[in-house]
Amino acid sequence: MNTRTLYIKNMVCQRCVKVVGDELSRLQLNVDRISLGEVRLSAVPTPEQREVIRKVLYSQGFELIDDKKSRLIARIKTLIIEQIHHGEDLNEEGLTTSAYLSAELGHDYAYLSKLFSAVEGITIEKYVIHQKIEKAKELLAYGELTIKEIAWKLGYSSTQHLSNQFKRVTGLTPTHFKRLKSPLRKPLDKV
Helix, strand or coil: CCCCEEEEECCCCHHHHHHHHHHHHHCCCCEEEEECCEEEECCCCCHHHHHHHHHHHHHCCCEEECCHHHHHHHHHHHHHHHHHHHCCCHHHHCCCHHHHHHHHHCCCHHHHHHHHHHHHCCCHHHHHHHHHHHHHHHHHHHCCCCHHHHHHHCCCCCHHHHHHHHHHHHCCCHHHHHHCCCCCCCCHHHC
């Protein structure tokens, strides 16, 4: 593959960006730009360098993605994670997930949805719900927001809607989850 851009699976947070950047620096590779799921190098890596990069990233829990469809799936996940975990309040954005993904990726949502479901074995909608529930768990664990505020922040139409989805996914109500001393959270790349 003759490109300066590397696509990396499981790069889901700013700490991941730092780890990948540090590892590439140790390999003495010059990075032009680095963001969630993507690194732009100053020069095209040789096949030998790509293999070393692949092994180093794998040792840190990341995966170099080579084929187009896998890159698109990884990009869908990254955009959803960015929107839910690192973005502003979802109610303020006013954009549906389908419109957001279509605009960002330049593909019809029906195509993205079909591809995602075929490869991941889960719909984009369910993936979004699972990510929202993980974010709700995080916010509940902090204890700074009410359930109503969390529901609004995550784009739910009501507290009841959040509570129903939360219970369906976790088996617990948000209130019961909040009372637990050791919250049962998952890493974002495992959701």
